[in-house]
């Protein structure tokens with residue numbers, strides 16, 4: 001397993017008018033690890049990922065993948081797979097057609113499509129229109145899309161959102177398999193329990209700022225994981 005930092009976030013800040021969505025955030029993600037970016041709703045997770053993926057410009061600071069800002073990566077689909085919003089699919093396309101269209105756009109051989117459908121357990125639904133897919137199926141199709149270019153890095157925004165217990169178990173197994181294949185994964189969640197079993201390391205945000213980082217058991221200390229998380233993220237309801 002490589003120990004080099006693959007994702008580097010350095011003094012990253014994003015301001016929108018009066019809102020500071022991300023405030024001087026720095027962290028690194030080591031190659032071959034699964035890292036959870038955690039925080040309550042509105043703590044800046046999505047904004048951080050959007051800056052990492054070149055979808056929002058930092059006000060100050062820098063975010064790089066493999067040492068380069070996303071925009072400077074020569075063949076991004078082969079380097080980074082991302083899922084930011086699993087709801088965005090053309091509802092009339094079948095799962096297989098969706099992947100074929102994206103394979104073409106990413107210059108990936110379409111022979112990869114069936115293997116990916118099998119990998120995310122959508123073989124039986126390959127000819128079904130995406131508009132008829134459940135949320136869990138759409139999440140899995142989004143993961144297959146992210147994997148089209150066989151990237152070594154995955155960036156996943158709230159991949160467990162809306163999944164039932166079977167879906168969450170499936171996701172955990174999927175993430176373990178990605179790590180076993182040597183991929184580096186950054187995923188966000190506002191529910192620590194969803195991801196605690198699979199992440200090597202967590203980065204905890206509150207109001208755009210880093211409030212803790214480390215292994216899950218370090219974050220928990222002597223109390224329960226949930227108490228520590230709620231205390232750190234300022235959610236004491």
Ligand SMILES: Nc1ncnc2c1ncn2[C@@H]1O[C@H](COP(=O)(O)OP(=O)(O)OP(=O)(O)O)[C@@H](O)[C@H]1O
Nearest residue numbers: 016019021039040041042043044045046047048190
């Ligand atoms: N385009 C934008 N314009 C103005 N404010 C924004 C914009 N994007 C995000 N924000 C604000 O920045 C803050 C952080 O939002 P962000 O979506 O990054 O948080 P999050 O941790 O991903 O939340 P959630 O779990 O709800 O998705 C929020 O106060 C949000 O309202």
